[in-house]
Amino acid sequence: MAFERNFLLVGLVLALLAPLVAYNEYALHIGVVIMFSVMLATSFNLIVGYAGEFPLGHTAFFGIGAYTAALLSMRFGLPFYGSVLAAAVMAALFGLAIGGVTLRLRGPFFVIVTLCFAEVLRLIASNWIGLTNGPMGLSGIAKPAWIIHFTGVEQKLWFYYAGLLLASISLLISYRFVYSNVGRAVVAVRENRFVAQSIGIWPFYLGLVTFVLAAAISGLAGGFYAYYISYVGPEVFGFSFMITMIIMVLAGGKGTLVGPVVGAVIVVFLEEYLRDFKDLRFSIFGLIVIAVVIFLPRGLMGFVTRRHELYRPRDGGNISKALSGEPDLTARALDTERGVLDA
Amino acid sequence: MLEVEGLSKRFGGLAALSEVNLSIEAGEIVSLIGPNGAGKTTCLNLITGFYKPSAGRVHYCERDITGCAPHAIAQRGLVRTFQKTNVLRGLSVFGNVLTARYRQGETSLLRTFFAQGGKRERELRDEAAALIETVGLASRMNAAADSLSCGELRLLEVAVALGASPRLLMLDEPAAGLNTHEAEQLGQVLKRLMNTHLESMLLVEHNMALVMAVSDRIVVLDFGRKIAEGTPAEIRVNPAVVAAYLGKPAA
Helix, strand or coil: HHHHHHHHHHHHHHHHHHHHHCCCHHHHHHHHHHEEEEHHHHHHHHHHHHHHHCCCHHHHHHHHHHHHHHHHHHHCCCCCCHHHHHHHHHHHHHHHHHHHHHHHCHHHHHHHHHHHHHHHHHHHHHHCHHEEEEEEEECCCCCHHCCCCHHHHHHHHHHHHHHHHHHHHHHHHHHHHEEEEHHHHHHHHHHHHHHHHCCCCCCHHHHHHHHHHHHHHHHHHHHHHHHHHHHEEHHHHHHHHHHHHHHHHHCCCCCCCHHHHHHHHHHHHHHHHHHHHHHHHHHHHHHHHHHHHHCCCHHHHHHHHHHHHHCCCCCCCCCCCCCCCCCCCCCCCHHHHHHHHHH | CCCEEEEEEECCEEEEEEEEEEEEECCEEEECCCCCCCHHHHHHHHHCCCCCCEEEEEEEEEEEEECHHHHHHHHEEECCCCCCCCCCCCCCCHHHHHHHHHCCCCCHHHHHHCCHHHHHHHHHHHHHHHHHHHCCCHHHCEEEHCCCHHHHHHHHHHHHHCCCCCCCCEEEECCCCCHHHHHHHHHHHHHHHHHHHHCEEECCCHHHHHHHHHHCCCEEEECEEEEEEHHHHHHHHHHHHHHHCCCCCCC
């Protein structure tokens, strides 16, 4: 808990200072992509890592956010922050509707049905020409008025800090959520649905809360993406964003907040460095995923954070022996071995 | 406190439980025993909402809870444990019990996101630590749940159930896999809890020493039917019970 908070705060400071050493359009573009990836990975991780379900159609909310921001900006001239916020709200509403249906299913059924929803939305985006301009997509989304006179690199810098702000908000909200009483209940459902029910936790409700929160963050990322690229087409619902999210979350470490952040940074850099390999880089990504699943099932940060994740009482567990004074039922041998991990 | 009337459950053609009546008064430890497959766990699952009964009613504290969802029943103070030891394996001992205090903590989403919940959270942590001491696991507070021995896991399971602030606790074979000494200790913990934390208890158990030591009343099931009910002394000599466990003497 404290480890994750400190890690994220250090990351925030580094991100704030980064433009000082890398002030050029290319580096800032990478920075913007990282911010946007952090939001997506954080959102996906809330469901995969904490609620323990695998929504293969998570791009639905990303796409809804992107289209919402694009349409509000183009048709109604809504300013940047207004339409990005509206994108999050719209995605959350879709999350409520889709989650309300899909969270009654579990395991492979949940995976398939969420995927279907994303695919249906992609088909609608391709065919409802009047609203979405079909496969041509919506292009020319206006940049915020106050940065239009900026030079190219200044515009990138503005987007970088706007992205940093949105990513920080997403992580702050996620942090408050997963380390709250409610967040613990979500993890309880992931760990054991029956135990959770037996202590008064309603799995469907908590799954839905997590799903809606994740959808909102995804929509936020989508709205930001629409403004930055200034184009939205049906491919925002496509599978390539999904693959990126999966790699980032699995490589970084699901079920931790810092894992997806680290994963997002690594994947974005890898994508850049592997650009020379052209199509071969997808094969390389595939190999990385296989290697991670086999050798680091908890991801890069999973090992680091696990020992910090275990909850402990206020005084660090130095509570005196049991009041009853009964001898322990313990086999002490195991104790010392495992104790190293927990102490 | 608990009234069960004519409770029945059929799985297709199999009548797992037929017309069982059962009542538990405040202050009582009632044991439910019977040979394997007698319907004990089915009965527990029906009372706590994990199964829907085919017929019969369950009243708890003057309210009809038949067919309510498991979490809703648990929230009213009727909490159960499971036969196959069930805890949150990825968490520490403390994390398990802290999580189990969910209903006593902050459940409002608005306040989760926008308010400082520090005080309530500290209370929850103290309460969880106290519960772990109550069952005698204080020295294992920060151990990972999946590193516990079988006996410790059973105690943790009790602590997790206590975390939900039960009035009536239903334990499904808490002594399974324990040796004689461990089972005795468990019995002492359970008896102590009756004075401090619980109003009543239903114990589903095969360990006769434990059952005889703690029960005020025993209900015996066989092939889904209630065949006897009485004090431990009465049950010990009941011919129907002896026949169910050992078979009828040859004619």
